[in-house]
Amino acid sequence: MRILVTGGAGFLGSHLCERLLGAGHEVICLDNLFTGRKANIAHLLDDHNFEFVRHDIVDGFKAEVDQIYNLACPASPVHYQFNPIKTVKTSVMGAINVLGLAKRVKARVLQASTSEVYGDPSVHPQEESYWGNVNPIGIRSCYDEGKRVAETLFFDYHRQHGIEIRVIRIFNTYGPRMHPKDGRVVSNFIVQALNNDPITIYGEGQQTRSFCYRDDLIEGMIRLMDNQIGYTGPCNIGNPGEFTIRELAEKVIALTGSKSKLVFEPLPSDDPKQRKPDITQARENLGWEPTVALEEGLKKTIAYFDDLLKSGGGDYPD
Ligand code: NAD
Ligand code: UDP
Numbered sequence: 001m002r003i004l005v006t007g008g009a010g011f012l013g014s015h016l017c018e019r020l021l022g023a024g025h026e027v028i029c030l031d032n033l034f035t036g037r038k039a040n041i042a043h044l045l046d047d048h049n050f051e052f053v054r055h056d057i058v059d060g061f062k063a064e065v066d067q068i069y070n071l072a073c074p075a076s077p078v079h080y081q082f083n084p085i086k087t088v089k090t091s092v093m094g095a096i097n098v099l100g101l102a103k104r105v106k107a108r109v110l111q112a113s114t115s116e117v118y119g120d121p122s123v124h125p126q127e128e129s130y131w132g133n134v135n136p137i138g139i140r141s142c143y144d145e146g147k148r149v150a151e152t153l154f155f156d157y158h159r160q161h162g163i164e165i166r167v168i169r170i171f172n173t174y175g176p177r178m179h180p181k182d183g184r185v186v187s188n189f190i191v192q193a194l195n196n197d198p199i200t201i202y203g204e205g206q207q208t209r210s211f212c213y214r215d216d217l218i219e220g221m222i223r224l225m226d227n228q229i230g231y232t233g234p235c236n237i238g239n240p241g242e243f244t245i246r247e248l249a250e251k252v253i254a255l256t257g258s259k260s261k262l263v264f265e266p267l268p269s270d271d272p273k274q275r276k277p278d279i280t281q282a283r284e285n286l287g288w289e290p291t292v293a294l295e296e297g298l299k300k301t302i303a304y305f306d307d308l309l310k311s312g313g314g315d316y317p318d
Pocket of ligand 1: 010011030031034035056072073074075112113115170174
Protein backbone atom coordinates (compact mmCIF):
# COMPACT_ATOMS: atom_id res chain seq x y z
CA MET A 1 0.00 0.00 0.00
CA ARG A 2 0.95 3.65 -0.28
CA ILE A 3 0.51 5.28 3.11
CA LEU A 4 0.57 8.93 4.18
CA VAL A 5 1.82 9.66 7.70
CA THR A 6 1.25 13.24 8.81
CA GLY A 7 3.53 14.22 11.69
CA GLY A 8 5.84 11.47 10.42
CA ALA A 9 9.04 13.21 11.55
CA GLY A 10 7.94 13.28 15.21
CA PHE A 11 8.55 10.85 18.05
CA LEU A 12 5.73 8.39 17.27
CA GLY A 13 5.41 9.23 13.56
CA SER A 14 9.01 8.34 12.76
CA HIS A 15 8.63 4.94 14.44
CA LEU A 16 5.39 4.36 12.58
CA CYS A 17 7.09 5.21 9.24
CA GLU A 18 9.83 2.70 10.08
CA ARG A 19 7.33 -0.06 10.90
CA LEU A 20 5.30 0.57 7.74
CA LEU A 21 8.40 0.56 5.51
CA GLY A 22 9.54 -2.65 7.23
CA ALA A 23 6.20 -4.21 6.29
CA GLY A 24 6.88 -3.39 2.61
CA HIS A 25 4.65 -0.32 2.19
CA GLU A 26 5.45 2.94 0.42
CA VAL A 27 5.40 5.81 2.92
CA ILE A 28 4.90 9.53 2.38
CA CYS A 29 5.90 11.43 5.51
CA LEU A 30 4.40 14.91 5.76
CA ASP A 31 5.62 17.23 8.50
CA ASN A 32 6.22 20.93 9.10
CA LEU A 33 9.08 20.11 11.52
CA PHE A 34 7.58 22.17 14.37
CA THR A 35 8.43 19.52 16.98
CA GLY A 36 9.63 16.84 14.59
CA ARG A 37 13.15 16.67 13.24
CA LYS A 38 14.82 15.53 10.04
CA ALA A 39 17.24 13.57 12.25
CA ASN A 40 14.32 11.31 13.28
CA ILE A 41 13.87 10.17 9.68
CA ALA A 42 17.43 10.63 8.34
CA HIS A 43 17.97 6.86 8.31
CA LEU A 44 14.87 6.39 6.13
CA LEU A 45 15.70 8.90 3.40
CA ASP A 46 17.70 6.43 1.28
CA ASP A 47 14.83 3.97 1.19
CA HIS A 48 13.22 4.27 -2.26
CA ASN A 49 9.84 3.55 -0.66
CA PHE A 50 10.12 6.62 1.58
CA GLU A 51 9.40 10.25 0.71
CA PHE A 52 9.54 13.29 3.01
CA VAL A 53 7.38 16.33 2.27
CA ARG A 54 7.80 19.48 4.35
CA HIS A 55 4.27 20.82 4.54
CA ASP A 56 1.85 22.29 7.05
CA ILE A 57 -1.32 20.20 7.47
CA VAL A 58 -3.37 23.37 7.97
CA ASP A 59 -3.04 23.72 4.18
CA GLY A 60 -4.60 21.10 1.90
CA PHE A 61 -2.49 18.39 0.35
CA LYS A 62 -3.00 15.98 -2.55
CA ALA A 63 -1.60 12.47 -2.80
CA GLU A 64 -2.80 9.14 -4.18
CA VAL A 65 -2.75 6.96 -1.09
CA ASP A 66 -4.53 3.93 0.36
CA GLN A 67 -4.24 4.83 4.02
CA ILE A 68 -3.63 8.00 6.04
CA TYR A 69 -2.34 8.14 9.61
CA ASN A 70 -2.99 11.66 10.95
CA LEU A 71 -0.45 12.33 13.70
CA ALA A 72 0.44 15.96 12.92
CA CYS A 73 0.02 17.95 16.15
CA PRO A 74 2.41 18.91 18.93
CA ALA A 75 1.83 16.55 21.86
CA SER A 76 3.73 18.04 24.79
CA PRO A 77 1.87 20.68 26.84
CA VAL A 78 4.88 23.01 26.52
CA HIS A 79 4.72 22.82 22.73
CA TYR A 80 0.97 22.84 22.20
CA GLN A 81 0.63 25.86 24.51
CA PHE A 82 3.41 27.74 22.69
CA ASN A 83 0.96 28.85 19.97
CA PRO A 84 -2.46 27.61 21.10
CA ILE A 85 -4.37 29.08 18.16
CA LYS A 86 -2.10 27.22 15.77
CA THR A 87 -2.67 24.04 17.80
CA VAL A 88 -6.44 24.33 17.29
CA LYS A 89 -5.93 24.99 13.57
CA THR A 90 -3.61 22.00 13.25
CA SER A 91 -6.13 19.63 14.83
CA VAL A 92 -9.28 21.01 13.23
CA MET A 93 -8.14 22.10 9.78
CA GLY A 94 -5.70 19.20 9.68
CA ALA A 95 -8.59 16.80 10.27
CA ILE A 96 -10.73 18.48 7.58
CA ASN A 97 -7.83 18.28 5.12
CA VAL A 98 -7.00 14.61 5.70
CA LEU A 99 -10.69 13.67 5.65
CA GLY A 100 -11.19 15.59 2.39
CA LEU A 101 -8.22 13.76 0.92
CA ALA A 102 -9.52 10.40 2.20
CA LYS A 103 -12.89 11.13 0.59
CA ARG A 104 -11.30 12.01 -2.77
CA VAL A 105 -9.00 9.00 -2.98
CA LYS A 106 -11.17 6.57 -0.95
CA ALA A 107 -8.45 6.00 1.62
CA ARG A 108 -8.89 4.69 5.14
CA VAL A 109 -7.87 7.37 7.65
CA LEU A 110 -6.78 7.10 11.28
CA GLN A 111 -6.84 9.98 13.76
CA ALA A 112 -4.26 10.09 16.55
CA SER A 113 -6.57 11.24 19.33
CA THR A 114 -5.69 11.31 22.98
CA SER A 115 -6.62 10.45 26.54
CA GLU A 116 -6.88 14.24 26.92
CA VAL A 117 -10.38 14.06 25.41
CA TYR A 118 -11.34 12.76 28.90
CA GLY A 119 -9.91 15.94 30.45
CA ASP A 120 -9.63 15.74 34.25
CA PRO A 121 -11.69 12.55 34.44
CA SER A 122 -14.38 11.92 37.01
CA VAL A 123 -14.61 8.28 35.90
CA HIS A 124 -11.72 5.93 36.62
CA PRO A 125 -10.34 4.03 34.79
CA GLN A 126 -11.45 5.74 31.59
CA GLU A 127 -13.49 3.70 29.15
CA GLU A 128 -14.33 4.93 25.66
CA SER A 129 -17.98 5.51 26.56
CA TYR A 130 -16.99 8.24 29.05
CA TRP A 131 -17.60 11.70 27.55
CA GLY A 132 -14.95 13.49 29.53
CA ASN A 133 -14.52 16.53 31.71
CA VAL A 134 -12.70 19.21 29.73
CA ASN A 135 -12.46 22.89 30.65
CA PRO A 136 -13.28 24.55 27.29
CA ILE A 137 -11.47 27.79 28.12
CA GLY A 138 -8.40 26.57 29.97
CA ILE A 139 -4.77 26.46 28.86
CA ARG A 140 -5.03 22.79 27.83
CA SER A 141 -8.22 23.21 25.82
CA CYS A 142 -6.46 24.20 22.57
CA TYR A 143 -5.21 20.62 22.52
CA ASP A 144 -8.12 18.84 24.22
CA GLU A 145 -10.93 20.59 22.36
CA GLY A 146 -8.97 20.54 19.08
CA LYS A 147 -8.68 16.78 19.37
CA ARG A 148 -12.35 16.47 20.40
CA VAL A 149 -13.50 18.42 17.32
CA ALA A 150 -11.21 16.28 15.18
CA GLU A 151 -12.99 13.18 16.54
CA THR A 152 -16.35 14.81 15.77
CA LEU A 153 -15.24 15.50 12.19
CA PHE A 154 -14.04 11.94 11.76
CA PHE A 155 -17.38 10.50 12.83
CA ASP A 156 -19.35 13.05 10.77
CA TYR A 157 -17.35 12.24 7.63
CA HIS A 158 -17.92 8.56 8.39
CA ARG A 159 -21.69 8.98 8.82
CA GLN A 160 -22.19 11.54 6.05
CA HIS A 161 -19.75 10.28 3.39
CA GLY A 162 -19.04 6.68 4.38
CA ILE A 163 -15.33 7.39 4.89
CA GLU A 164 -13.49 4.47 6.50
CA ILE A 165 -12.20 5.88 9.76
CA ARG A 166 -10.23 4.74 12.79
CA VAL A 167 -9.81 6.78 15.98
CA ILE A 168 -7.13 5.85 18.52
CA ARG A 169 -7.06 7.49 21.95
CA ILE A 170 -3.41 7.41 22.92
CA PHE A 171 -2.42 7.46 26.60
CA ASN A 172 1.00 8.84 27.67
CA THR A 173 3.59 7.12 25.51
CA TYR A 174 7.34 7.30 25.92
CA GLY A 175 10.51 5.75 24.57
CA PRO A 176 13.74 6.34 22.71
CA ARG A 177 13.78 9.24 20.23
CA MET A 178 11.81 11.56 22.50
CA HIS A 179 13.23 15.05 22.32
CA PRO A 180 15.33 15.77 25.46
CA LYS A 181 13.61 19.15 25.74
CA ASP A 182 10.20 17.79 24.84
CA GLY A 183 8.88 18.90 28.23
CA ARG A 184 6.91 15.74 28.99
CA VAL A 185 7.44 14.05 32.29
CA VAL A 186 9.39 10.94 31.27
CA SER A 187 11.96 12.79 29.17
CA ASN A 188 12.27 15.60 31.74
CA PHE A 189 12.88 13.22 34.65
CA ILE A 190 15.38 11.03 32.80
CA VAL A 191 17.42 13.96 31.47
CA GLN A 192 17.38 15.63 34.91
CA ALA A 193 18.43 12.38 36.61
CA LEU A 194 21.26 11.69 34.16
CA ASN A 195 22.57 15.22 34.69
CA ASN A 196 22.12 14.93 38.50
CA ASP A 197 19.89 18.01 38.27
CA PRO A 198 16.84 18.50 40.52
CA ILE A 199 13.80 16.47 39.43
CA THR A 200 10.91 18.87 38.91
CA ILE A 201 7.68 17.49 40.33
CA TYR A 202 4.67 19.67 39.57
CA GLY A 203 2.29 19.83 42.52
CA GLU A 204 2.79 17.16 45.18
CA GLY A 205 3.35 14.41 42.63
CA GLN A 206 0.21 12.53 43.70
CA GLN A 207 -1.39 12.83 40.26
CA THR A 208 -1.27 9.57 38.30
CA ARG A 209 -0.45 8.61 34.72
CA SER A 210 -0.26 5.31 32.83
CA PHE A 211 2.84 5.03 30.65
CA CYS A 212 2.91 3.01 27.45
CA TYR A 213 6.13 2.02 25.70
CA ARG A 214 6.21 3.31 22.12
CA ASP A 215 6.53 -0.14 20.43
CA ASP A 216 3.37 -1.35 22.15
CA LEU A 217 1.59 1.81 21.07
CA ILE A 218 2.66 1.52 17.42
CA GLU A 219 1.57 -2.13 17.35
CA GLY A 220 -1.88 -1.15 18.67
CA MET A 221 -2.17 1.71 16.19
CA ILE A 222 -1.41 -0.51 13.21
CA ARG A 223 -3.79 -3.22 14.43
CA LEU A 224 -6.55 -0.64 14.75
CA MET A 225 -5.90 0.74 11.26
CA ASP A 226 -5.73 -2.70 9.62
CA ASN A 227 -8.61 -4.43 11.39
CA GLN A 228 -11.05 -5.83 8.86
CA ILE A 229 -14.02 -6.09 11.20
CA GLY A 230 -14.86 -2.45 10.63
CA TYR A 231 -14.02 -1.47 14.21
CA THR A 232 -13.63 2.30 14.04
CA GLY A 233 -12.93 2.99 17.71
CA PRO A 234 -12.54 5.37 19.46
CA CYS A 235 -10.13 2.89 20.98
CA ASN A 236 -7.98 3.44 24.06
CA ILE A 237 -4.39 2.32 23.55
CA GLY A 238 -2.27 2.62 26.66
CA ASN A 239 -0.72 0.66 29.47
CA PRO A 240 -3.12 0.22 32.41
CA GLY A 241 -0.24 0.23 34.93
CA GLU A 242 -0.90 3.40 36.95
CA PHE A 243 1.81 5.34 38.81
CA THR A 244 1.95 8.59 40.71
CA ILE A 245 4.39 11.14 39.31
CA ARG A 246 6.36 10.86 42.53
CA GLU A 247 6.66 7.09 42.04
CA LEU A 248 7.90 7.72 38.52
CA ALA A 249 10.56 10.13 39.81
CA GLU A 250 11.71 7.59 42.40
CA LYS A 251 11.89 4.81 39.79
CA VAL A 252 13.96 6.99 37.46
CA ILE A 253 16.35 7.93 40.27
CA ALA A 254 16.75 4.26 41.26
CA LEU A 255 17.31 3.07 37.67
CA THR A 256 19.85 5.79 36.87
CA GLY A 257 21.62 5.73 40.25
CA SER A 258 21.25 9.51 40.18
CA LYS A 259 22.09 11.93 42.99
CA SER A 260 19.17 14.17 41.96
CA LYS A 261 16.88 15.60 44.65
CA LEU A 262 13.15 16.11 44.20
CA VAL A 263 11.95 19.73 43.90
CA PHE A 264 8.29 20.69 43.93
CA GLU A 265 6.97 23.31 41.50
CA PRO A 266 3.45 24.68 41.00
CA LEU A 267 0.96 22.37 39.36
CA PRO A 268 -0.16 23.79 35.97
CA SER A 269 -3.88 24.58 35.81
CA ASP A 270 -6.28 21.85 34.73
CA ASP A 271 -3.60 19.16 35.12
CA PRO A 272 -5.57 15.87 35.22
CA LYS A 273 -5.43 14.22 38.65
CA GLN A 274 -5.65 10.63 37.48
CA ARG A 275 -5.44 8.72 34.26
CA LYS A 276 -5.65 5.04 33.46
CA PRO A 277 -7.05 3.40 30.33
CA ASP A 278 -9.66 0.68 30.30
CA ILE A 279 -8.34 -1.42 27.40
CA THR A 280 -11.15 -3.97 27.16
CA GLN A 281 -12.06 -2.79 23.65
CA ALA A 282 -8.48 -3.09 22.37
CA ARG A 283 -8.21 -6.57 23.89
CA GLU A 284 -11.51 -7.76 22.45
CA ASN A 285 -11.43 -6.14 19.01
CA LEU A 286 -7.71 -6.09 18.24
CA GLY A 287 -6.30 -8.82 20.48
CA TRP A 288 -3.95 -6.11 21.73
CA GLU A 289 -2.41 -5.52 25.10
CA PRO A 290 0.87 -3.96 26.18
CA THR A 291 3.90 -6.21 26.60
CA VAL A 292 6.54 -3.81 27.99
CA ALA A 293 6.42 -3.04 31.71
CA LEU A 294 7.36 0.45 32.89
CA GLU A 295 10.70 -0.55 34.35
CA GLU A 296 11.81 -2.34 31.17
CA GLY A 297 10.72 0.56 28.96
CA LEU A 298 12.40 3.09 31.24
CA LYS A 299 15.69 1.15 31.06
CA LYS A 300 15.64 1.34 27.25
CA THR A 301 14.73 5.02 27.31
CA ILE A 302 17.42 5.81 29.87
CA ALA A 303 20.03 4.03 27.70
CA TYR A 304 18.95 6.15 24.71
CA PHE A 305 19.18 9.46 26.62
CA ASP A 306 22.47 8.42 28.21
CA ASP A 307 24.03 7.85 24.75
CA LEU A 308 22.54 11.07 23.47
CA LEU A 309 23.85 13.19 26.33
CA LYS A 310 27.30 11.57 26.18
CA SER A 311 27.49 12.35 22.48
CA GLY A 312 26.74 16.01 23.15
CA GLY A 313 23.00 15.88 22.63
CA GLY A 314 22.91 15.55 18.80
CA ASP A 315 21.22 18.33 16.88
CA TYR A 316 18.75 19.22 19.59
CA PRO A 317 17.97 22.92 19.47
CA ASP A 318 16.12 24.56 22.36
P1 NAD B 1 5.62 14.95 18.38
O1 NAD B 1 5.49 16.36 18.79
O2 NAD B 1 6.98 14.30 18.48
O3 NAD B 1 5.11 14.74 16.90
C1 NAD B 1 4.17 15.56 16.26
C2 NAD B 1 4.63 15.79 14.85
O4 NAD B 1 3.66 16.60 14.16
C3 NAD B 1 5.96 16.55 14.79
O5 NAD B 1 6.83 15.93 13.88
C4 NAD B 1 5.55 17.96 14.32
O6 NAD B 1 6.58 18.63 13.64
C5 NAD B 1 4.35 17.63 13.45
N1 NAD B 1 3.43 18.78 13.30
C6 NAD B 1 2.94 19.58 14.27
N2 NAD B 1 2.11 20.51 13.74
C7 NAD B 1 2.08 20.27 12.39
C8 NAD B 1 1.43 20.90 11.30
N3 NAD B 1 0.63 21.97 11.46
N4 NAD B 1 1.64 20.41 10.04
C9 NAD B 1 2.46 19.35 9.85
N5 NAD B 1 3.11 18.72 10.84
C10 NAD B 1 2.92 19.17 12.11
O7 NAD B 1 4.57 14.12 19.25
P2 NAD B 1 4.24 12.56 19.32
O8 NAD B 1 4.38 12.14 20.72
O9 NAD B 1 4.97 11.82 18.26
O10 NAD B 1 2.68 12.57 18.99
C11 NAD B 1 2.17 12.19 17.74
C12 NAD B 1 0.65 12.25 17.75
O11 NAD B 1 0.14 11.40 18.76
C13 NAD B 1 0.11 13.66 18.03
O12 NAD B 1 -1.04 13.87 17.23
C14 NAD B 1 -0.29 13.58 19.49
O13 NAD B 1 -1.34 14.47 19.79
C15 NAD B 1 -0.72 12.13 19.62
N6 NAD B 1 -0.58 11.68 21.02
C16 NAD B 1 0.65 11.41 21.54
C17 NAD B 1 0.76 11.02 22.87
C18 NAD B 1 2.07 10.67 23.50
O14 NAD B 1 2.09 10.39 24.70
N7 NAD B 1 3.18 10.61 22.79
C19 NAD B 1 -0.40 10.93 23.66
C20 NAD B 1 -1.63 11.26 23.09
C21 NAD B 1 -1.72 11.62 21.76
N1 UDP C 1 5.10 16.76 35.24
C1 UDP C 1 5.97 16.95 36.31
N2 UDP C 1 7.24 17.41 36.06
C2 UDP C 1 7.68 17.65 34.79
C3 UDP C 1 6.79 17.44 33.70
C4 UDP C 1 5.51 16.99 33.97
O1 UDP C 1 5.60 16.74 37.47
O2 UDP C 1 8.85 18.04 34.64
C5 UDP C 1 3.75 16.25 35.52
C6 UDP C 1 2.62 17.04 34.86
O3 UDP C 1 2.19 18.10 35.69
C7 UDP C 1 1.56 15.95 34.72
C8 UDP C 1 2.35 14.66 34.50
O4 UDP C 1 3.66 14.95 34.97
O5 UDP C 1 0.83 15.82 35.93
C9 UDP C 1 2.43 14.24 33.03
O6 UDP C 1 2.84 15.38 32.29
P1 UDP C 1 3.15 15.32 30.73
O7 UDP C 1 3.48 16.71 30.29
O8 UDP C 1 4.15 14.25 30.46
O9 UDP C 1 1.80 14.80 30.05
P2 UDP C 1 0.24 15.06 30.29
O10 UDP C 1 -0.27 13.72 30.64
O11 UDP C 1 -0.01 16.03 31.41
O12 UDP C 1 -0.24 15.59 28.99
